[in-house]
Amino acid sequence: MALYIKKGRVIDPANEIDEIRDLKIDNGKIVASGLAVAEEATEVDEVIDCEGMLVIPGLIDLHCHLREPGGEAKETIASGTRAAARGGFTAVSAMANTAPVCDSQSGVEFLLKRAAETGIVRVYPIGAITKGLKGQELAEMADMATCGAIAFSDDGKTLSRSDLMRQALQYAQMCQRLIICHCEDDDLVHDGVMHEGYWSTILGLKGIPAVAEDIIVARDIQLAEDTGSAVHIAHVSTAGAVELIRQARARGVNVTGEVCPHHLALTDSAVEGYNSSTKVNPPLRTEKDRQALKEGLRDGTLTILATDHAPHTTEEKAREYAYAPFGISGLETAWPLYWRELIEEKVMTISEMVASLTIHPAKRCNLPGGTLSVGAPADITVIDPNMEENVSLEGWESQGKNTPFLGWTLRSWPICTIVNGQIVMKDRKIVD
Amino acid sequence: MSFQRKDLLGLRGMTAQEISYILDTALPMKDVIQRDIKKVPTLRGKTVVCLFYEASTRTRTSFELAGKYMSADTINISTSTSSVVKGESLIDTGKTIDAMGADIIVLRHGASGAPALLGKHVKARIINAGDGFHEHPTQGLLDMLTIRERKGTLEGLTVTILGDILHSRVARSNIWGLTTMGAKVRVCGPATLLPPEIEALGVEAFTSVEEALEGADVVNVLRMQLERQQKGLFPSIREYARLFALNKERLKRCKSDVLVLHPGPMNRGVEIANDVADADFSAIEEQVTNGVAVRMAILYLMMGGGTANGSVH
Numbered sequence: 050m051a052l053y054i055k056k057g058r059v060i061d062p063a064n065e066i067d068e069i070r071d072l073k074i075d076n077g078k079i080v081a082s083g084l085a086v087a088e089e090a091t092e093v094d095e096v097i098d099c100e101g102m103l104v105i106p107g108l109i110d111l112h113c114h115l116r117e118p119g120g121e122a123k124e125t126i127a128s129g130t131r132a133a134a135r136g137g138f139t140a141v142s143a144m145a146n147t148a149p150v151c152d153s154q155s156g157v158e159f160l161l162k163r164a165a166e167t168g169i170v171r172v173y174p175i176g177a178i179t180k181g182l183k184g185q186e187l188a189e190m191a192d193m194a195t196c197g198a199i200a201f202s203d204d205g206k207t208l209s210r211s212d213l214m215r216q217a218l219q220y221a222q223m224c225q226r227l228i229i230c231h232c233e234d235d236d237l238v239h240d241g242v243m244h245e246g247y248w249s250t251i252l253g254l255k256g257i258p259a260v261a262e263d264i265i266v267a268r269d270i271q272l273a274e275d276t277g278s279a280v281h282i283a284h285v286s287t288a289g290a291v292e293l294i295r296q297a298r299a300r301g302v303n304v305t306g307e308v309c310p311h312h313l314a315l316t317d318s319a320v321e322g323y324n325s326s327t328k329v330n331p332p333l334r335t336e337k338d339r340q341a342l343k344e345g346l347r348d349g350t351l352t353i354l355a356t357d358h359a360p361h362t363t364e365e366k367a368r369e370y371a372y373a374p375f376g377i378s379g380l381e382t383a384w385p386l387y388w389r390e391l392i393e394e395k396v397m398t399i400s401e402m403v404a405s406l407t408i409h410p411a412k413r414c415n416l417p418g419g420t421l422s423v424g425a426p427a428d429i430t431v432i433d434p435n436m437e438e439n440v441s442l443e444g445w446e447s448q449g450k451n452t453p454f455l456g457w458t459l460r461s462w463p464i465c466t467i468v469n470g471q472i473v474m475k476d477r478k479i480v481d
Numbered sequence: 482m483s484f485q486r487k488d489l490l491g492l493r494g495m496t497a498q499e500i501s502y503i504l505d506t507a508l509p510m511k512d513v514i515q516r517d518i519k520k521v522p523t524l525r526g527k528t529v530v531c532l533f534y535e536a537s538t539r540t541r542t543s544f545e546l547a548g549k550y551m552s553a554d555t556i557n558i559s560t561s562t563s564s565v566v567k568g569e570s571l572i573d574t575g576k577t578i579d580a581m582g583a584d585i586i587v588l589r590h591g592a593s594g595a596p597a598l599l600g601k602h603v604k605a606r607i608i609n610a611g612d613g614f615h616e617h618p619t620q621g622l623l624d625m626l627t628i629r630e631r632k633g634t635l636e637g638l639t640v641t642i643l644g645d646i647l648h649s650r651v652a653r654s655n656i657w658g659l660t661t662m663g664a665k666v667r668v669c670g671p672a673t674l675l676p677p678e679i680e681a682l683g684v685e686a687f688t689s690v691e692e693a694l695e696g697a698d699v700v701n702v703l704r705m706q707l708e709r710q711q712k713g714l715f716p717s718i719r720e721y722a723r724l725f726a727l728n729k730e731r732l733k734r735c736k737s738d739v740l741v742l743h744p745g746p747m748n749r750g751v752e753i754a755n756d757v758a759d760a761d762f763s764a765i766e767e768q769v770t771n772g773v774a775v776r777m778a779i780l781y782l783m784m785g786g787g788t789a790n791g792s793v794h
Contacts, residue, residue, distance in 0.1 A: 250676035251493070253593035253615030253650060258677075323594030367572055369592035371613070 055087040057099030061421040062404035077470035107139025107428030112355035119148025132447035137463025139428035140171035152177035202229035218278035237261035263289035288341030310386035325373035360449020378449035385459035431465035484782035488600040488607035491616035506778035524553035547776035621654030636663035644703030669693035
């Protein structure tokens, strides 16, 4: 039995395709792509009519927190991958800040084993740079790379020691893996809970200055340049960081940067009212920063879109702002938020936005997928670009209900997610 | 007119009319405090719970007496924020107090926004008695009452707030209240203790105390928290005092009828010289009395009181 995706607007940036056509999927692979391919479907085959829909490569998230092991109250690989599927993602990369930290071969193997048992989308492990995320000794990167780690990051924490970051870059290069940097100077952050500026002054909350991010982005770019290594800047949030990356790329440094939906859709003014769902790291910045991120995406300085999905329990977030943990549950609203900020605001073309969520992250970490080429794994997402939906917790799959977007009416939603030829989400619901 | 808001979280966003109404209501309350028998039956059968997560003598006692002078039942719960971080959540504590039938919860908390959070989860009305660096609205009101009594008006006055503006909820409530009432507000302190973009709040910022005091009608001196020095925000108490302490010499730059306020407790010899604290132009003790009066007014208005003269006489 084959699966046909009929008459959708197929957008496949890697192959420079943007036209109405059909896809045929068999045995987990795309086996045909073209006009009227679906005509050959027989009664035993399944046909999804995608007229008016976008058919794109399955979305790939380079940055999420699945919390398992250790944080199963916040999220599990099962619930997190369900949230991913509902959000149109066919692959997610899990950060290493679990308990225990994913800093060894056994950690990577555990993650892959659990993902195979309970996950409904692909899960790629990201190993820790340093043992226990402590920033003191390198973790066994080569071992982890051998058994499946796609990149290394101490995300959640900044690797403060410059000597160790330099060595990590050298070592990761030997392992042919990317280092992903969480860039915040700990001394400058120092108990800060929101962006330092007008709103932190009004709300009386300890601020995190933009320069806390800029200074580490600058350092990590210099270290990447010095070692000739590749570096990827996670969750870029400041105008200063965008400019640093722009200049570095212009002189040939192998640096990329990613942008999260919340940094595009919100500013620090959203903290008014002390809704702890707006507490995120790095913090929501100013309108100037938000516009700089868009400009960075528009001019190609920033090439990757990632969610930084960071689920927490309701009780953890139902606290005083200063005591609530940082993070936004983002997988399920990412696509329509990007659409709102980048397509409706005419920052990028749909094809460019799709590339930032598919082929760019895939290429950056040498992942399969990211294209709709014949012969490629059938990881496909179908989007209804005209569907309007109110963000609510009804049908919400992530255990983390910590979203600041409740009540927002957003347009353009994933309506079908196909992983390895299997339909895992249809009509906004997980296929069990 | 009555007090329409469920909770009193801050002076930001309050109208001049609302502030005037509260201050007008506080005036007759002062008479009650000065009586031989300091008790009116206005709030009989009402319950006020003072929930204090930070050490406080002055504010807690002031609220407690304000309630008692009007025959409310007042209960104090004092606990340290640190123990609560590990234990029962603020919302659960609030719901428990709610279930016991409290009409008003007076909350003092080290975390900015805690009263807003609590207010969303309980039926009782919340009075913010100071939250983090955010606001301390009753302090702002009592400062304005004191200034208005001495100066007759707030409009057109130049008020200089001196000290650690960054970490001061008193400064913020003063800024919102005073600017709303038409006063010109200046803030002055070390550059490291002035919050970012403070001038966007409608004030002028200074690092020179001499310039900040030039022609001022009122100086509101803030308490310097001595532990700030250890965080590298200023080098020493000695240098702070040399640069910023309010002394008689510096006061000469102000108007001759200058009024000096301090929310207490004072560090004499640090932010304020002894002879300034005790001088006639200081209204520091009046502030304390007015604090009780303002809190009586707030309790009264929030328990559904009518006009200022309605039932307090």
